[in-house]
Structure formats: structure tokens, C-alpha cells
Amino acid sequence: MGRCPACGEWNTMVEEPKAPKEASSATALSRSRAIISAQDALPQMLDDIDFSAESRFSIGIAELDRVLGGGMVEGSMILIGGEPGIGKSTLSLQIPLCCKNLRTLYVSGEESPKQIKLRSERLGGNGDNCMVLSETLLENIVGQAKKTAPQLLIVDSIQTIYSEALDSSAGSVSQVRECASALLRFAKESNTPVILIGHITKDGTIAGPKILEHIVDVVLQFEGDTKGSYRILRSIKNRFGSTDELAVFEMTGIGLREVSNPSEILIPMHQDDLSGIAIGAMIDGTRPFLIEIQALVSTAAYGTPQRSATGFDSRRLNMLLAVLEKRAGFKLASKDVFLNIAGGLKVSDPACDLAIVASVLSSNFDLYISPKVCFAAEVGLSGEIRPVSQIERRIAEAEKLGFEQIFISSFNKESSFARRKDSRIKVTAVSDIAALCRVLFQ
Numbered sequence: 001m002g003r004c005p006a007c008g009e010w011n012t013m014v015e016e017p018k019a020p021k022e023a024s025s026a027t028a029l030s031r032s033r034a035i036i037s038a039q040d041a042l043p044q045m046l047d048d049i050d051f052s053a054e055s056r057f058s059i060g061i062a063e064l065d066r067v068l069g070g071g072m073v074e075g076s077m078i079l080i081g082g083e084p085g086i087g088k089s090t091l092s093l094q095i096p097l098c099c100k101n102l103r104t105l106y107v108s109g110e111e112s113p114k115q116i117k118l119r120s121e122r123l124g125g126n127g128d129n130c131m132v133l134s135e136t137l138l139e140n141i142v143g144q145a146k147k148t149a150p151q152l153l154i155v156d157s158i159q160t161i162y163s164e165a166l167d168s169s170a171g172s173v174s175q176v177r178e179c180a181s182a183l184l185r186f187a188k189e190s191n192t193p194v195i196l197i198g199h200i201t202k203d204g205t206i207a208g209p210k211i212l213e214h215i216v217d218v219v220l221q222f223e224g225d226t227k228g229s230y231r232i233l234r235s236i237k238n239r240f241g242s243t244d245e246l247a248v249f250e251m252t253g254i255g256l257r258e259v260s261n262p263s264e265i266l267i268p269m270h271q272d273d274l275s276g277i278a279i280g281a282m283i284d285g286t287r288p289f290l291i292e293i294q295a296l297v298s299t300a301a302y303g304t305p306q307r308s309a310t311g312f313d314s315r316r317l318n319m320l321l322a323v324l325e326k327r328a329g330f331k332l333a334s335k336d337v338f339l340n341i342a343g344g345l346k347v348s349d350p351a352c353d354l355a356i357v358a359s360v361l362s363s364n365f366d367l368y369i370s371p372k373v374c375f376a377a378e379v380g381l382s383g384e385i386r387p388v389s390q391i392e393r394r395i396a397e398a399e400k401l402g403f404e405q406i407f408i409s410s411f412n413k414e415s416s417f418a419r420r421k422d423s424r425i426k427v428t429a430v431s432d433i434a435a436l437c438r439v440l441f442q
């Protein structure tokens with residue numbers, strides 16, 4: 001059915017697999033019970049539960065181990081999502097090549113064994129313990145996995161495999177869900193960790209990773225510009241560790257290279273002495289990240305000054321410029337102002353205000369801001385610098401990425417200064433734009 005008669009929406013109907021005959025009343029609930037424990041479960045005292053059972057092992061890629069929370073947990077299911085071409089297949093093939101004691105079954109629904117061999121030649125490493133299977137039928141994959149009993153199963157990608165039990169085509173919501181639950185059952189029953197690869201489009205709407213997030217134990221997302229060489233692997237969900245972790249990789253001619261000191265990415269992007277550039281610490285959805293904001297202020301050639309903003313609301317830019325004019329005495333009315341958010345991103349987080357103001361001022365004075373400095377605060381109409389939410393996470397992200405100083409609102413001071421003492425980043429609280437100028441461009 002194309003249109004749902006209940007809500008009137010198009011293409012929202014999803015095919016559900018029929019429940020097994022012996023348990024015709026079986027619901028999703030009883031099915032998920034079968035996943036977690038095969039026998040009838042009895043309540044246990046929390047204190048009596050032996051948690052040493054959660055054993056971890058290292059997979060030989062230090063950054064990946066760290067994002068996973070200190071290695072891979074046996075019997076866990078990990079989803080690696082990302083846009084096509086970002087390097088998911090490369091990373092997952094590098095795991096068995098780096099960790100030679102790990103018997104791995106690498107299932108590919110996209111590439112032939114020859115192609116995989118070719119890629120592994122390029123990546124180098126040791127393929128002694130890596131079995132390869134080109135297959136898209138779920139039942140065969142699970143059968144082979146049970147037969148070969150690998151220590152790690154990698155399935156690339158969940159959208160290409162299908163189950164005979166359903167009529168719908170591979171990649172549809174019901175197939176993806178059915179295949180993932182079958183693989184989850186395999187993972188829990190055999191205590192084998194399973195890595196699923198999932199494609200995701202820019203807006204994350206395509207059937208796939210999004211609907212799997214609640215099934216799997218760990219969700220890692222690969223981000224970055226496929227044309228650039230840097231990739232960020234971020235933990236979005238982790239039942240065995242923190243979700244604040246991120247790892248940075250560089251795509252090279254011989255595969256992904258770990259970047260253990262991520263600040264090396266941001267620094268060589270421009271020379272120290274370029275004016276008009278400021279870094280803002282913003283939060284998009286639930287994830288913090290740092291973006292570069294570029295401004296160009298020049299003398300207006302014609303009567304009416306030009307204002308242009310790419311990736312940012314131009315009305316808000318006009319407001320910020322008006323604030324600068326009124327409260328800080330800058331004669332911007334006779335200047336053209338161009339604003340650009342680097343990397344083609346769009347920002348709407350008010351925490352970018354301070355970085356925008358700083359980049360405009362920097363271009364106006366032609367004084368550069370150190371690339372190791374970033375900003376996170378909102379600017380109010382009277383020129384006051386206002387607090388923003390989740391300031392600790394912004395500071396932590398900036399610290400992780402190697403920044404040395406962050407400017408925040410003095411109203412955020414309390415929460416941010418309560419942080420641990422050994423932090424490597426200097427937090428500077430400012431109360432208004434004049435104070436910011438004094439500290440930045442003195």
C-alpha cells in the first residue's frame with residue numbers, strides 16, 4: 001500500500017515478517033527475549049551477577065579500540081555507519097589485517113573475493129586469519145558463520161543482504177531489520193562480535209542505520225568530506241563505554257592511518273597569520289564539533305554596503321553587525337562583509353555568534369586569531385556575551401581536538417570551571433565584546 005489510510009502519509013507502510021507458526025502470538029517482545037537468553041530467565045541479585053564475563057579484546061587499531069571504550073566486547077554488535085565512499089569497507093578490512101591473531105570472517109555483499117584481495121594487497125598487513133565470503137543471502141551467511149566459528153564477523157553492508165523469509169528487496173526497512181536481528185541472535189548465542197556496515201545518506205533518512213541504532217550495542221559513525229582526506233569516527237551509542245569518544249583517521253594510498261593527535265589537522269589548514277578566521281565550538285543535534293568561520297571585511301565600493309553569508313542566516317549576521325556598530329563602536333556601515341562557514345556546512349547554533357563576531361573583528365582590524373583558539377557563546381543585542389548550553393561538552397571537544405584556549409561567556413564560568421584540574425585547555429570567560437577585543441587583539 002502506498003498511502004497509509006490512518007495517517008495519510010505516503011510510503012510509510014513497512015512489511016513485517018510473519019511470526020513463526022509455533023508461536024503465532026509471538027510479538028517483538030518474545031523475539032527479543034530469545035535473543036538475550038535462550039533459557040527461561042530468572043531474576044538475580046545485582047550483586048551476584050558476574051560481570052567479568054564481559055571480556056574485551058584489543059583489535060590492533062588503537063584509535064578504534066579507544067572509541068569502542070577500550071577494545072571490543074565479545075558477543076557485541078557494532079554498527080559502522082557513514083556515507084558511501086567514506087572508508088567503511090577499508091576500515092573493516094584493516095581490522096583483520098592489523099590483528100593477525102583474530103580469526104575473522106569478512107562477508108561482502110558488494111565486492112567479489114578478487115576485489116577484496118586487491119584491496120587487502122593495497123592495505124598490506126597480514127591476511128592469514130581472514131576468511132572472505134561474497135554472499136548476500138542471510139541464511140547462508142549465518143550458516144557459514146556457524147560452521148567456520150570465527151572470532152569476529154564483519155558484514156559489509158547490511159543493506160545488501162536479504163533474508164528468504166521476506167519478499168521485499170534487500171535494503172528495505174523490513175529486510176534490514178530482519179537481517180540485523182538474525183545476526184544479533186548469532187552474536188549473542190555464539191558470543192562472537194559482529195561488525196555491521198551501514199550506508200547512510202547526508203540527511204540520514206534512507207532506511208538503514210537509523211532503524212538499527214536501538215538493536216545494536218555500539219553505533220560508530222564515520223564523518224568527513226569524502227573528497228578530503230580526514231575522517232572522524234565518532235561513537236554515537238555505546239553500551240560498553242562513553243559516547244564522547246572520537247577518533248580521527250587519514251585516508252592515504254595504503255588505507256586509513258590513525259591520527260593520534262587530531263590538532264595536526266586543523267593547524268596546517270591555514271597559516272598562523274591569516275586574519276578573518278575564527279573557530280566556533282558548536283553542537284549539531286547531540287554532537288559537538290568545531291567549525292571554521294571565515295569573514296572578509298572590505299571597504300564598500302558602492303554606496304550600499306554588501307552583506308553576504310554562506311551557511312549562516314544573513315539576518316542574524318546583520319544583527320551581529322548592528323550590535324558591533326552600536327555597542328563596540330565599529331564603523332561597519334561603510335564596509336562590505338562576507339561570511340563563510342568552511343566545509344559547506346550550515347550552522348544555526350547561537351553558540352557560533354562569538355566566533356562570527358571574532359572573525360569579523362579579526363578581518364576588520366587585519367589582526368589574526370591564533371588557530372589554537374576557539375569560541376562558544378551567544379551574543380546578545382546589548383553586546384553582552386551570553387551563556388550557551390552544554391558548555392562542558394564543547395570545551396571537552398575543543399580540548400580533545402588540541403585547542404589551547406576557548407572563549408566562553410562569564411555566565412558559563414561556574415559550570416565550566418568546576419571541571420577537572422588537569423585539563424589542557426585554558427578557559428577564558430568574557431562578559432562583553434569590548435572585553436573580548438581587549439583579550440584577543442591587545
Ligand code: TYD
Pocket residue numbers: 082083084085086087088089090091119122123251252253254255256
Ligand atoms: P571504501 O572503504 O570503499 O568506502 P565505503 O565502504 O565507505 O563506501 O573507501 C572508498 C574510498 O577510499 C575510495 O574512494 C578510495 C579510497 N581509498 C584510498 O584512498 N586508499 C586506500 O588504500 C583505499 C583502500 C581506498
Ligand code: MG
Pocket residue numbers: 085088089090110156
Ligand atoms: Mg564499501
